[in-house]
Amino acid sequence: MAKEDLKWFQKIGCESMRVIEYNSMGERKILNERTVKDKEFIRFLQQFITTIPVLGDENIRIGPGASYMVAEFTCGGKTTEIIEFINSRIKTPSTAFLSNPNDVESKVLNDFKALLRPPTYNQHAPKITNNPLKYPDFEITYLKSEDRTPKDTTATLNVESYKVKSTKGEVQTVEVRSGQLPPKDVTFKVNEKSFDLITFAREGLQLHPNLLVVREAKGK
Numbered sequence: 520m521a522k523e524d525l526k527w528f529q530k531i532g533c534e535s536m537r538v539i540e541y542n543s544m545g546e547r548k549i550l551n552e553r554t555v556k557d558k559e560f561i562r563f564l565q566q567f568i569t570t571i572p573v574l575g576d577e578n579i580r581i582g583p584g585a586s587y588m589v590a591e592f593t594c595g596g597k598t599t600e601i602i603e604f605i606n607s608r609i610k611t612p613s614t615a616f617l618s619n620p621n622d623v624e625s626k627v628l629n630d631f632k633a634l635l636r637p638p639t640y641n642q643h644a645p646k647i648t649n650n651p652l653k654y655p656d657f658e659i660t661y662l663k664s665e666d667r668t669p670k671d672t673t674a675t676l677n678v679e680s681y682k683v684k685s686t687k688g689e690v691q692t693v694e695v696r697s698g699q700l701p702p703k704d705v706t707f708k709v710n711e712k713s714f715d716l717i718t719f720a721r722e723g724l725q726l727h728p729n730l731l732v733v734r735e736a737k738g739k
Contacts, residue, residue, distance in 0.1 A: 525573040525612040528565055528592070528600050531582025535593040536561045538634050545583025551635040557647045561731045564630060564723050565592065568602065578606065581605055587702075590631055606627060630730070643730045646718070654733060657685045657709045659693075659716070674699060681716065685709045706736050 536555045542548040555561060570662040579604065585606045594599035603610040608622050617624060632643070638652040651658040662680040669676070675698040677729060684690050695702045695718050705716045713736035720726040 525551075527569050527571070527573060527602070527612055527671070529669075530594045530600070531565045531569070532558065533565065533592040533594040534558060534561075536564070537591045537593070538599055538631050539589050540591075540635055542583060543589045543631050543707060544585040544587045553634045555634065555645075555647060555650075560645065560647050560729050561592070562626070563727070564718060567630075567727070568627055570629070571609065571611070572617065574611045575613050577618035578618045579606075579616055587617035588631060604631070609702075610712050615717065622709070626727070628737075633700050633730070640714075641732065641734045645727060646729050647652060648730045650685075655711070656714075657683050659733065668698070679718065681706060684720065685707060 534556065538553045538555070539549055540551040541666055542550055552669045552712040559701075562680065586604075589605040590602040591598050592602075594600065607628055608616050609627065629643070633643055633645050638654055640654065644652050646661045648661055648663065651660045660682045662682055664677060664679045666726040667676045667678050668674070677697050679697075679702070680694040681695070682690060689709075693705055693707045693708065693716060695705050695716065697719075701719045703719075704715055707716065708714075715734050717734065718728075726732065
């Protein structure tokens with residue numbers, strides 16, 4: 520394939536994605552795996568990946584002990600799109616690697632790792648529709664995003680809804696609102712403890728629209 524024809528994906532908007540972490544390049548025993556069928560989440564990740572250069576400029580020697588993780592994208596019922604991470608570095612469509620650190624590459628790697636690990640406070644977690652994130656005190660589930668802009672007004676209002684279920688079985692709905700301004704952190708209470716739901720990036724915290732962070736609220 521000519522260099523000018525290289526691309527990360529033949530199709531953007533796959534219906535399914537499977538992330539697999541193997542023991543190593545030489546030992547293809549599956550350590551962790553996760554299948555995602557949230558099309559919006561998958562589309563965003565695909566589009567994010569396409570901002571990484573398709574031409575690598577470094578060939579590296581890979582031993583059997585190298586770490587190995589892949590993401591398989593299924594489009595139209597066929598698994599044809601595969602992204603590989605070897606020793607935490609992405610293999611480009613040219614089959615070479617990027618010699619200089621790439622910020623997007625690092626974020627994409629973290630996104631895939633977040634899919635495979637249990638959520639913890641203060642770490643970003645994937646925001647996938649109807650996918651419960653189980654924290655020590657509760658589980659939180661992203662439900663939907665709605666345009667609630669009032670009629671005959673230019674002041675837009677978007678509302679994201681989350682279901683929070685405590686370890687005692689108590690359920691509440693938490694809403695994150697945005698529009699003219701980006702979403703603010705939302706504080707909610709579970710079992711007499713307060714938590715912040717963070718869905719927007721700020722200094723020192725890198726988030727994109729398909730990630731969230733839950734932290735224990737200080738002084739609340």
